[in-house]
Amino acid sequence: MPLRFAEYHVPGSENTYYIPNFVTEDEEVFLLRKIQETPQLKWKQLSNRRLQIWGGDLTVKNVMIVQPLPPFICDYPDLISRIVSTGAFDDSPHQRPNHVILNEYHPGQGIMPHQDGPAYHPVVATLSLGSHTLMHYYDLPAREPVLSLLLEPRSLVITAQEQYIAHAHGIDSVTGDRVGEFVWANAEMVGRGLGGRGQDSVGPSLPTEGEVLLRGTRYSLTFRDVARVMNVGGRLGTAPTR
Numbered sequence: 001m002p003l004r005f006a007e008y009h010v011p012g013s014e015n016t017y018y019i020p021n022f023v024t025e026d027e028e029v030f031l032l033r034k035i036q037e038t039p040q041l042k043w044k045q046l047s048n049r050r051l052q053i054w055g056g057d058l059t060v061k062n063v064m065i066v067q068p069l070p071p072f073i074c075d076y077p078d079l080i081s082r083i084v085s086t087g088a089f090d091d092s093p094h095q096r097p098n099h100v101i102l103n104e105y106h107p108g109q110g111i112m113p114h115q116d117g118p119a120y121h122p123v124v125a126t127l128s129l130g131s132h133t134l135m136h137y138y139d140l141p142a143r144e145p146v147l148s149l150l151l152e153p154r155s156l157v158i159t160a161q162e163q164y165i166a167h168a169h170g171i172d173s174v175t176g177d178r179v180g181e182f183v184w185a186n187a188e189m190v191g192r193g194l195g196g197r198g199q200d201s202v203g204p205s206l207p208t209e210g211e212v213l214l215r216g217t218r219y220s221l222t223f224r225d226v227a228r229v230m231n232v233g234g235r236l237g238t239a240p241t242r
């Protein structure tokens, strides 16, 4: 997947791209407000986080029963078009993401190492809002991370192909991240976007060795393309859904 913006390639990674400030601070505020305003019933409570699924639920055969994405994802800000313009979904069945999982993590919450599985075309684009986190990637079986990325608020990370298929990914359930504990593969790319990290500390200053970056509540929007879709009316196929 040759992303249109080669400068966002994460050094030492295969098919991993990191784009700081993919949305503006104003857009982040708007999106966080829209997320707060979503119906409570839309949240699914898991043991260690809450999530919402947009675009449609998957059947046991990994067919998505298509539902419209909400306006705050495709109208303003037009996140779908912005993601399409990176080129990340050029080779996907619909040439665009059609499925979005919204995750909420409070400080101390994370996600166990896992793989996203075969329902999706092997590209995922993840927007972080509200707080940073530290994402680890693992060879299988998952033991020590082989790659770690600091995901700043407002950043987009894209993983594809080998990085998606052959690795697991996860977020430790911790309340802060000590600088220097893990090597950040994207260390040269971070810093400008750190305003708003953790407890709303502001500033363009780069974190220093030993400093603990406190996590705040983070929302992630994970964009994927589900190959097999069923539109209302029962048509099965891989044709564009909107």
Ligand SMILES: O=C(O)CCC(=O)C(=O)O
Binding pocket: 101, 103, 111, 116, 126, 135, 169, 220, 222
């Ligand atoms: O919150 C994240 O950045 C990752 C979420 C994730 O891995 C998933 O929803 O499958």
Ligand SMILES: [Fe+2]
Binding pocket: 114, 115, 116, 169
């Ligand atoms: Fe995942």
